[in-house]
Amino acid sequence: MISGNYGKTKQQGAILLISIIFLLLLSMLALGTMRSGMLEILMAGNEQSRIEAFELAAAVNESVISRWQGGGATEPSFKTDQTLCSPGHTDPDSECDALTLTIDTTLSSAITSAGAVNEYMTHYLGEGQSPPGFGEEVNTCAFYFDTEADYDNSLNKQGVSHQSEGVFIINPVAKDCSGLATQSDAGDLDKYSHIGL
Structure with a gap:
């Protein structure tokens, strides 16, 4: 009788061990599923952040280009024969002639508030x-430009984007490309009250 009880107790211990292993496997499976779900959330967030950065950089570019489409006069400092940069531009390549280029204030404040x-x-x-x-x-002449915008919200673990866009604007005065005396005359839009694309 004693030996029979001993065997029964031994079998009950084996079932307990199998149950613990089964629970461990279930826990590992649950953790793996949770991590997979978190990874999907992060990937979706990265994609959303990338698209947002792309669209904001493109919006900045469009805001810069729209300076030549406004109904009013161009700013006195806006000479197209210079490389103009945004205020506070780091200018790593020393190519900015002036830090006077601004964009729409609503867009600017939205970018600033996003950090x-x-x-x-x-x-x-x-x-x-x-x-x-x-x-x-x-033989119509045109001004040719390249606009660049860099959007960086990596400090907030958000997107980064660089946009470059080529633009040409029909010269409203010179119909003959040889008609302008100097390059500075060709590149100075201050003379014109409105430039239409």
């Missing part, structure tokens, strides 16, 4: 014949 760093600039590339099409005459 992001935003820098933007325009490069005047020169004047030449406008591309064919667009309803313009064959």
